[in-house]
Amino acid sequence: MQQPKHLLQLFSFSLICLICLHYLLVPTNKGYGIQETGSAPSSGTEPPIEGQSSPKPIPSKNFMGTFSPTDPPAPFVTIRVRVSAQASPNDELEYRILVENHSPAEAHQVRIRNNIPTNAKFVRASPPPDSLEGELIWKLGSLPGNSSKEIKLVVMVTGTGEVDCISRVQYEHGQAVKTQLASPLLLKMTGPIQAMLYDTLSYQIDVFNTGNSELTGVQLTNIIPEGLEFLTSKPSTNGENPLVWNIGSIPGGQSKRLEFQAAVKKTGEFINKATVTTSSGMKKETSSKVEVGEIKLALNMGGPDRRNINRPASYQITITNSGNQIVRGIKVSNKLDPSTQFLAASGGGRYENGEVKWLIPQLAPKQRQIVQMVIKPTVAGTLKNRTEVTADKIPTGWQVEKITVFEINNGLVTEIDKSIDPMEIGEQTALTIRLINYGQNPIKNLILTAISPDTTVVTEGRGPTNFSRQPDKVGFLPLPSLEPGKEVTYSLFLQAKKPGDGTFRLEYTADEGISGKAEETISILPSSKAPASNEPPALP
Template sequence: MLVAALALLAASAPVLAIDLAIEITPDEPYASDVLKVRVMVGNAGTAPVHDLRLELTYPTGLQTTSFANISDGGVCTGTSCVSGNTLSWDLGTLAAGATRTVHLPPTVASGVSEDTVIQFSLEAFSGATFLNNTSQSVRVRNTPRLAVFIDPAADPLPHGQAQHYAISFANQTTQASTNSELRVSLPADTTLVYASDGGVQVGDEVIWNLEIVQAGQADRRHFSLLPGATWESGELMTIETVQFSGTIDNQAADAIARTATRIESAPDLSFHLSFGPDPARPGTLMVGRLTVANQGLDTASGVTVELPYPRFLNTTSFASISDDGSCSGTSCVTGNIVRWELGNLQPGEGRSVFLPPTTVSSIPNGRPLLVQARTRADNRAAVWHRQTLIFGQDRPLTLEVEADRKPARPGEPLRFELSYGNAGSAAATDTALVFPVPAGTTVIDFSAGGSVQGDALVWETGLLQAGQTGRHWVRVEVDPVLADGELIRIDQARFSGQLDFISRTAWGRTQVRVEQEPALEVALNPGMLPIRPGSVVPIEVSVTNRSGETLDGLRLEMPYPAAFGTTSFANITDDGVCSGTSCLGGNVLAWDLGSLPAGQGRSVAFQGVVGSGLASGRLPTLNVRAIAQGQGDAWSRRTLLTDSQDRLSVAVVAGQDPVASGNDVEYRLSFGNPSQVATTDA
């Protein structure tokens, strides 16, 4: 929930225009939910505000919050924040046209009853001078209901650019919602650029007619807005109402969400996060990747990344978090803030950090995994990104999107693979795969059956049997004008279809950093596809030094996939190890390889045994990062198609590895039919 306030303070000149907003997610929490509270302040005036202080009344209905989990040095009277305290942030000077966001992740107390209102009150001061105030509240709801969430793509939004939004909605009840609608109120002086899935503008609203939303069903819609000329840097553009409504058991039901975007000059830092798979499922391994890059003209110092650790994730040890990321305490739990201190980023340099948490085993249908994070640096505007994933026990369709190289070079081809599957027990009909062509690229070619529809490629994949998987690809050219540090973003790829007359959708996202001369290149090679329960899968990882000098401190890191059972170190080459005495899902498998001369490469390998519980149609992924001292990192990702029915198999082996430039390479392809029936038209 969000509310904004604007105060204009004028003497003769200059003018101070202090904009405030409180954003609280979720809007209607359950008892024991973790709230994502963001407090935003903007200076839309013509003069800086000095000695800026924000004071937030810590409300009743919340558990105690320690200072370690409050951003930007926020403190309360006492040793932690409890009901009735004043939480203060001393923020120094806020320049004209600038904004600032602080945050905290308080937890709703476990005994809070239905319809309890939790109210946050905020005041802003310049020294002892009062500037503005606002307040916002949320209402506790402990019974299953409709739910809706909205995620802006850019925060801050560069002045004059369009904002893209994703709306996630779910029916958390046990009955269908009929006459269902999704409505978004548009801010003044904005133009609707795009609305997905038949959304139409009616007056100052965008409306989607959803008709029937079945019990446990979740989906997503997208739209884009362009702010008009009256919007100034330092203002906060708010979406006051996102409403998901319907009729359940002859009773009206609805859910509300709100959000705000800081309007500011283009930030020097670019930032993107991706957690998957999406939709989320209980008891599964997630891989979260957060990428920051410096698009400025000088060194960014003191670069940090902060991730409030979401609810519904199991405890994660520091040993499984990359780049010395840590929380207060000895591990990361719900309500903590994961922090990475990354030091300096040179102009055009980027870095990705990661963690591989596991979702808890029991989560009610339709509950959200709310992921939001920020990056900041000394004397740089902070940049936020967030993602909402909806949980469900029955999420049969699957989708993974991967790029063949990260980072990518301007002017060179970049290939995306889209792997999809049906992990359900029934066939999926009318399936379709949609890949929005990312900004900053031009399509070169794509796999058979695809067609260009507007700004997207679409494959009508039709009937997909239970357990069946498939793959399509698209090759694009990275625009030659893209600068080092820019990000190519895939946020809206989707695979949809009908199962038992219910619409189902899976989503895929990834990001690729642009770099003119990446020093490292890394590749993953699974020795067999598809994989099957009980099969032994050899995995090779190759890394190459493409720079003109020796690279020191070379390290490979791979979140160990949960699809494989425990692997002993004896099955890992080159002294690769995990924390503990063997590797299992949620660990990080690491190789410390020392120095790598210019132009040379190195390969390591391990063997994994596929677990017996892996269902056909699921899409486990392999992710590996290569990093060396003083260099940006490189990534590779491969999706493992699954097939428990042991049908066809194929393997390819290079005759020479490595091979000298200009020499021929001979490849040997082995294929077979291990099933009990003949294959035709092979």
């Protein structure tokens, strides 16, 4: 009796094992098989349809395989309606209709359609509907991403039974794409970006056919701006503005070059504009901009107003580049009067055939250079000391002159020399004052007073005796004696404070009723904020 029971248990265990093995090896979507739910379809595919094969994924690249677009987010708009669950006849029911855009993308042409609820009549709505014919319609237009819009609809119950209300939302979503057609026609212009007045400018224009087919009816037009004047071209054209070249055909993969020259007649900014067209309607444009500056040199000359003959007279010549272009090849010359003798020159100046000459290789914009010369007059009279300056690429030069009266004086004679003349605001000049006794007797108790113009301020003084200083005046204590044929030297330092010409005055007194005065012009220019490339050294 025990053996059959044992066999029955063994059979049941074997059957259970077979059933488990069957379900492990043969999974199914029906019955007791394992089923995945809630899985989203893979990106770029449509959900599978039963009985059909899965669709192919949407390609992520175009047919050329060079561009991988990323689709922008799509709008997702829903509508929710809330209203009281119970009402009585003649009651007002308020429907709250909420339209929500759950996506960051904007939804367009949003429309709300709502039937007029059954067993009720329309009372009001906020906002009012755009249409009341047959059904209520609200045209909301665009609904920004992650935003909502609420509509309040009020109706009055007019009958018995249920009040049915159906709200629907409609909106548009689309994508715009563009395919750019590559043109085989290319145009390039090469020209200078900076130039100076009266320069000759050279331009090159290249027309390229980057395709495989021939381009026909190719025509190039170039408009020369006012301020430039056409000179010549290769190949030639009639020279009328605009310039026109009928190129004809350009085979695939080849190019055509045209060249022309123009002269600069004005300063400013000028743009050459070139256009190329073909018989098939292709068109390309390009341009080349050039900035033309003018050479401008400011020239000043300083020196003594009066001087005794046979005494050294020093002159300073200041050349400033006041333009916006580098000036090269600057030549400075001063032709001496036959009645004067050359003594010295600074800054590499040389004396040749009665003329003092300097060569300045170049001056950058706002840069200046000061040169100096010393001459000795031998004849009394009024001398116009004239300096001329020329530079490369300019048709005319500049001139400046300084007038000095050369005299024959006996007794006590004064001389005033300036280290910088003219000055700029903020600069300082050293005045060297000499008192010379041309008389036969000593001059006793010589007192000297110096008065500066209101364009300057006295910063320091030096002399053989002590002195007292005020901003515009310096007084020296008496010099006991100045012997015949001797001279005494005083120094004053003046700082320029405002532009203009002013008069520096000297007054002196001595025993035996000796007195006199001397004057010298102090010229001050506005600051150019330009460093001097070479300050003049001290000359005898």
